[in-house]
Amino acid sequence: MTSLDALAPYFERLIALPAAARADALAELPLNTEDRARLARMLAADAEDGDALAHLIGASAAASGAPARQLGPYRLLHEIGAGGMGTVFLAERADGQFTRQVAIKLLRGFPTRDASRRLRQERQILAGLDHPNIAGLLDGGETADGQPWLAMEYVDGMPLLAYIAQHASVLRDRLALFDAMLDAVAHAHRHLIVHRDLKPANVLVTREGVVKLLDFGIARLVDAGEDSARRETSTRVYSRGYASPEQQEGRAITTASDIYSLGVMLREMLTGARDTSAAAVIAPLPLDAELAGILAKATARDPLQRYASANEFGDDLQRYRIGLPVRAARWTRTYRLRKFVGRHRLGFAAALLALAALTGFVWRIGQERNRAVAAEAVAQHAQRAAERDAASARASLDFLAAAFAAAAPEQAMSRQVSVRSLLDAARAQLAQNPDPAVAQTMQRLLAHLYADLGEAAIALPLLRTGLDGVVPADRTEALHLADDYDQLSELLGVQGDGAGGLAAARTAQQWRERFAPDDAVERVRSMAAIALAEHRNGTDTEAITLLRQAMNLADQAPGLPLDTYVDMTQTLATLLATQGDAQEAEAVADRGLHRVDAQRPAQSPEHVKLLHSKANARSAAGDPAGAEKLLREAIALQDRMVASGGSQMMVLNNDLALVLNDLGRYREAAQLLQLSDRNMADAGLVNADDRALSHSNFAGVLESAGDYATAIAQFDVAMRILDASGEGADHQVRRRIARAQARTLGIAGQHERAWAMFTDLRQRCVRIEGEDSGEYALLTWQLAQLAMRMRKPDVGQPLLDEALRHWHALVPDAHPIFLHARRMQAAFAVQRGDTGSAARELESAVAGFAAIGALPVDLAVARSELAQVRWRQQRIEDARKLLRQALPPLRDALLPGEVYRAAAENLARRVGVSA
Amino acid sequence: MNPRHDRAGDGAPVPGEHEVTKLIAAWRHGDTDAREALVERVYANVRAIAAQSLRSSPAxxxxTTDLAHEALIRLLGAEASWQDRRHLFHVVAQATRQVLVDAARRRLADKRGSGAEHVALDAALDKADPGADANLIQLDDALRDLARTDARRAQIVELVYFGGLERAEVxxxxxxxxxxxxxxxxxxxxxxRSALEA
Incomplete structure (x- = not known):
């Protein structure tokens, strides 16, 4: 088309003429045929009546508007919004005496009859939500066409972010708004309603400042209207920026999905940005490490890593507000360290400080208590190496700077193990570094750090390459090299190569002796390292001898770092206690405490370690009450001096729980183990064996207390953890857990499964430990016990006899196991119908337990068993008397479902004893 | 910009005048994002008014005259400067045209049976005359043709018919x-008109 400019003058001239004259005038114009026809059409159009364009636009526009409608008792007033799920109208109740404004949401799509039914159900559930911060669902129905609608509380308010921009400039106010949101979400979650589409557009703030969450559960309701099998995971309704990863990926949506969206919203409420890339709309507030940690925890990619509930999320924010350490601390720590590395990546020493801190951090949350020392040594080692050789230091500096830069980009801190990624980056960097001198130094350094992370498989080859052909030039180098060989020894030993580990420790000793022959401190180090290698090689006797010598030598080596001394003391005490030499173990711990007292203030982390050793010695000596006292002292110290969580606290709580279990205080023990498990979860990076053991311990205590169902479930958890980490059936931890599991199964009545497990374990035990081992005796005993439960005295009696033969070879005659054996003899006698023998065995057992001051619960169980026999013998009054003595301690320590307590209670009812 | 994909929240009220004035100022200084934001807001607003006005006199x-005027007053407040109003005239006229044409297209598409999954709610409610929608789309096309050769004339049409302006204001x-x-x-x-009849 050409411009109308050419035609315009003619058009104007012609329309000025009377209509009748136009045709002639048109014919005279100097135009081609096409333009003339065009002009003619325009003139004709111009002559028509009315404004056809206005008419046309109006007709279409009329169709665009929503015609007035009545939905149930509501009259639609006007549209107030439209979104992915439907259109929202302001409406009012038209039939009543009062008018109430409501928001009517017309859901898109037309459901089938089945979907309609689901929709009605969902609507009823949602109508149950009653919370001041939730815009409630009032009513609902379907239009004549069958289109579903919902009537909801109308909120005349500002969008959340706009409100914040205008009225909530300070952190306190924003957190208060978020608190109300959390409260609303917690309420909904308690009703098992997940919002599924939390975003700022779904939050309004009224003029009075009241937060209102809109559309609770509506997303699910929309899905309920779908005829799809994937309703639980429907991805149809959500907002990309706020939806959790699982929602975007179409996986199961849970309350954790709402937690994620809340986390994203909180970030936006505080910083004005949804993620680090988006531009700020509201005035950003600075995020400190704790807050960033909280945000990271809430928005963790793995739903299990997020806050378990809106309440927990709120609690952490509350802790933050009043200045307590937040639960998201491990994120926080990672975050701090990342920032630290970021700030200092240009300084070699600073970078190493960061590394030391990182390693310390890994250790704190990690597995073994003596790793911190190693980590510190690594840092010092590398730093001294750098100071010694300027050229190598520069190269190392460049290398580390590049590694840190690669590992710590300014990314969202949803990375769980930034230490690990840092090391991986460093390792990748190393592969590109052609300078062999630098490369080997760094390989050794990295190997130490990987070892601290528990990554022996990565550390070992790195260390071997790093040590290959290296010969020290001077004393300093030789001493560092010796440390590297000690590390190699540990790695080999842990990997099961005991001989290799010993050889490496001896190599370390040789370098030390050649370059520092007169240095007592170095000699102690060598001895301690060889002792550990002996222990890992399975020769504990050698290890103990060496450690005793090392301790004596240490007394003449005042320069020995206290940490090394304390670790050595701990190791020796543990080995002695394990060997059954509880007295010397305690003496060693006391000797260590003495030295610590001289060098440290009255309360120090070293005190915690040695009090712990002493408690274990007491426990081994059969004095759980004394052990409890010491452990509680250690825990209080640890809490005050170090931290209330972390792996060390976990170990302390775990040991205290075991002691309480020994003391028959099962419920207290169960509580502690739950706490310990939480510490472990807080700590994060704990290895599979520890985690499995913790669950198994918990299960054992539950079993003791009589909660068999939960105990079996906990064992299953433990086994799953071991399965996931690929531990085979011969693995020592797995055998221990399986033994405990079989025992519980037997008590819980799953006799066949328990029998099969014990039999399999006993066969493995013969092969691995031998028939003279304590484990074999125990397994035989447990088979006998199971036969007793199965009421098979003919099977059980020979097993019991065999177990007793082994026990006599292993423990002194005064051991309570022999009193328990009498109880078992009595049970078999009863099963054979010989109540006379049974009564005699049990009388001996009761007398024996009373004489040795056994646990109240053991004595009580024996008494209740004797009561059963007396009842069988028709000696009712004797039975009553015994029950009156037995019941209080049983009720004190055991849950009602525990087998012994249950049997005693049952008998008490029959003979009419209430207490 | 398609209003079906707008980010206006459900139930979100009209943004304060304040913000629109700022956006207009930013737009005048060459901030195209501000213009986008403004247009988006205008869409939401125009749609709301369309629903209301048309409901009150469906036949x-x-x-669009009342429509656009109301949009202006709501967005800018009665005391807004002429400069602001003048800028907004164009925005509102364009927005209204776009909204109406999109709605018409959507209805036609639904009627053809395509995209039944995406039935929009307001469309599901209406009982439209498909002829009017087709005509509007034709008009829109013709107006676009016209704008290519006669930009000013096309703009006058837009301001009058979609922006609701008086000749003096235009x-x-x-x-x-x-x-x-x-x-x-x-x-x-x-x-x-001749183009539509052709």
Missing amino acids: ATLG AASLEISETTVDRDLRLARAWL
Whole structure:
């Protein structure tokens, strides 16, 4: 088309003429045929009546508007919004005496009859939500066409972010708004309603400042209207920026999905940005490490890593507000360290400080208590190496700077193990570094750090390459090299190569002796390292001898770092206690405490370690009450001096729980183990064996207390953890857990499964430990016990006899196991119908337990068993008397479902004893 | 910009005047994002008013005049400066046109049976005359053709029919005389009608 400019003058001239004259005038114009026809059409159009364009636009526009409608008792007033799920109208109740404004949401799509039914159900559930911060669902129905609608509380308010921009400039106010949101979400979650589409557009703030969450559960309701099998995971309704990863990926949506969206919203409420890339709309507030940690925890990619509930999320924010350490601390720590590395990546020493801190951090949350020392040594080692050789230091500096830069980009801190990624980056960097001198130094350094992370498989080859052909030039180098060989020894030993580990420790000793022959401190180090290698090689006797010598030598080596001394003391005490030499173990711990007292203030982390050793010695000596006292002292110290969580606290709580279990205080023990498990979860990076053991311990205590169902479930958890980490059936931890599991199964009545497990374990035990081992005796005993439960005295009696033969070879005659054996003899006698023998065995057992001051619960169980026999013998009054003595301690320590307590209670009812 | 994909929240009220004025200022200084944001807001607003106005007189041929004026007043407040209003005239006119045409297209698409999954709610409610929608789309196409060769004439049509402006306002907005507005409008209207009838 050409411009109308050419035609315009003619058009104007012609329309000025009377209509009748136009045709002639048109014919005279100097135009081609096409333009003339065009002009003619325009003139004709111009002559028509009315404004056809206005008419046309109006007709279409009329169709665009929503015609007035009545939905149930509501009259639609006007549209107030439209979104992915439907259109929202302001409406009012038209039939009543009062008018109430409501928001009517017309859901898109037309459901089938089945979907309609689901929709009605969902609507009823949602109508149950009653919370001041939730815009409630009032009513609902379907239009004549069958289109579903919902009537909801109308909120005349500002969008959340706009409100914040205008009225909530300070952190306190924003957190208060978020608190109300959390409260609303917690309420909904308690009703098992997940919002599924939390975003700022779904939050309004009224003029009075009241937060209102809109559309609770509506997303699910929309899905309920779908005829799809994937309703639980429907991805149809959500907002990309706020939806959790699982929602975007179409996986199961849970309350954790709402937690994620809340986390994203909180970030936006505080910083004005949804993620680090988006531009700020509201005035950003600075995020400190704790807050960033909280945000990271809430928005963790793995739903299990997020806050378990809106309440927990709120609690952490509350802790933050009043200045307590937040639960998201491990994120926080990672975050701090990342920032630290970021700030200092240009300084070699600073970078190493960061590394030391990182390693310390890994250790704190990690597995073994003596790793911190190693980590510190690594840092010092590398730093001294750098100071010694300027050229190598520069190269190392460049290398580390590049590694840190690669590992710590300014990314969202949803990375769980930034230490690990840092090391991986460093390792990748190393592969590109052609300078062999630098490369080997760094390989050794990295190997130490990987070892601290528990990554022996990565550390070992790195260390071997790093040590290959290296010969020290001077004393300093030789001493560092010796440390590297000690590390190699540990790695080999842990990997099961005991001989290799010993050889490496001896190599370390040789370098030390050649370059520092007169240095007592170095000699102690060598001895301690060889002792550990002996222990890992399975020769504990050698290890103990060496450690005793090392301790004596240490007394003449005042320069020995206290940490090394304390670790050595701990190791020796543990080995002695394990060997059954509880007295010397305690003496060693006391000797260590003495030295610590001289060098440290009255309360120090070293005190915690040695009090712990002493408690274990007491426990081994059969004095759980004394052990409890010491452990509680250690825990209080640890809490005050170090931290209330972390792996060390976990170990302390775990040991205290075991002691309480020994003391028959099962419920207290169960509580502690739950706490310990939480510490472990807080700590994060704990290895599979520890985690499995913790669950198994918990299960054992539950079993003791009589909660068999939960105990079996906990064992299953433990086994799953071991399965996931690929531990085979011969693995020592797995055998221990399986033994405990079989025992519980037997008590819980799953006799066949328990029998099969014990039999399999006993066969493995013969092969691995031998028939003279304590484990074999125990397994035989447990088979006998199971036969007793199965009421098979003919099977059980020979097993019991065999177990007793082994026990006599292993423990002194005064051991309570022999009193328990009498109880078992009595049970078999009863099963054979010989109540006379049974009564005699049990009388001996009761007398024996009373004489040795056994646990109240053991004595009580024996008494209740004797009561059963007396009842069988028709000696009712004797039975009553015994029950009156037995019941209080049983009720004190055991849950009602525990087998012994249950049997005693049952008998008490029959003979009419209430207490 | 398609209003079906707008990010206006469900139930979100109209943003304060304040913000729109700022956006307009930013737009005048060359901030195209501000313009986008503004247009988006205008869409939401125009749609809301369309629903309301049309509901009150469903059979009306009304237009868009009241619509656009109400949009302006709501967005800018009565005391807004002429400069702001002038800028907004264009925005509102364009927005209204776009909203109406999109709605018409959507209805036609639904009726053809395509995209039944995406039935929009407001469309599901209506009982539209498909002829009117087709006509509007034709008009939209013709107006676009016209804009290619006769930009000013097309803009006058848009301001009058979709923006609801009086000739004096159009003249002031485009900085031309009222006579020119009259002449251009009559010519363009004649051409458009002939184009629609062709």
